[in-house]
Amino acid sequence: MISIDWYLALSAILFCIGIVGVLIRKNAIVIFMCVELMLNAVNLSLVSFSSHYGNVDGQILVFFSLAIAAAEAVVGLAIIIAIFRNNFSVDITQINLLRW
Amino acid sequence: MITYSFIFLAVLAVATALGLVISKNTVNSALFLVLNMVSLSGVYLLLQAQFLAIIQILVYAGAIMVLFLFVIMLLNIDEEESLFNKFRIKYFVAFLLGVGIFAQLIYSIGSFSDTLPVVSAQMAEAGTVEAIGDVLYTKYSLPFHIIAMLLTAAVNGALLVAQHKTKPLTEEND
Secondary structure, eight states: OOOHHHHHHHHHHHHHHHHHHHHHOOBHHHHHHHHHHHHHHHHHHHHHHHHHHTOTHHHHHHHHHHHHHHHHHHHHHHHHHHHHHHHSOOBTTTOOTTOO | OHHHHHHHHHHHHHHHHHHHHHOSSHHHHHHHHHHHHHHHHHHHHHTTOHHHHHHIIIIIIIIIHHHHHHHHHHHTOOOOOOTTSSOHHHHHHHHHHHHHHHHHHHHHHHTTTTSSOSOOTTHHHHTSHHHHHHHHTTTTHHHHHHHHHHHHHHHHHHHHHHHOOOOOHHHHTO
């Protein structure tokens, strides 16, 4: 059987790939997908703790986090559409109106 | 058997995550993310969380990724140029930051190594839809209803943001 360490290590690897993706990509939609990847990695670690302790509360928390992720995706994509309507681009290096 | 399944699913998840970050085409990135979520739902099945495995496919791979693909289709984004030809310093710093955070996480995971060797035996009953629904509608009833209101508010807000008729910035500056 696999101990909890391997599940947590997989979660850590996915989280760090998400971080690197957020930092190096310039397309706003891909950055958004990398954020979803990081959310999934954290969900995985919550589920693995919940399963190894035999306590269902962690899975309820993952359920709520899924709902929050859905709400966040809806609002974020609407904002991306609004930005695209103004700038005709989703390249975050071009969207620098508020940049100092 | 569980070990081999976990290795297969973990390799698939990491490979698709790398594909998501590296792929130049946005649609390919989105499809890689779908595959990543499917493999994560397989990992949930290994952890005896049947309800979350189904929800992961239904909500993430089914609903959220379709939304992403619709937006990609709607915006008609042209492909980025090759990812690794300029700004090498920036990529190097990003990579260093990722590796640093990964080292920290692995260090903290190693501190409680072997404290919880196997999946708890109670999970055979605790991960089912019945058990989760039992807790969700009693102990967590109020958060459940609040999350319903939050989703409604998010949909309304998204409609407001996306449909609002604004003039392009260039015309306002005249």
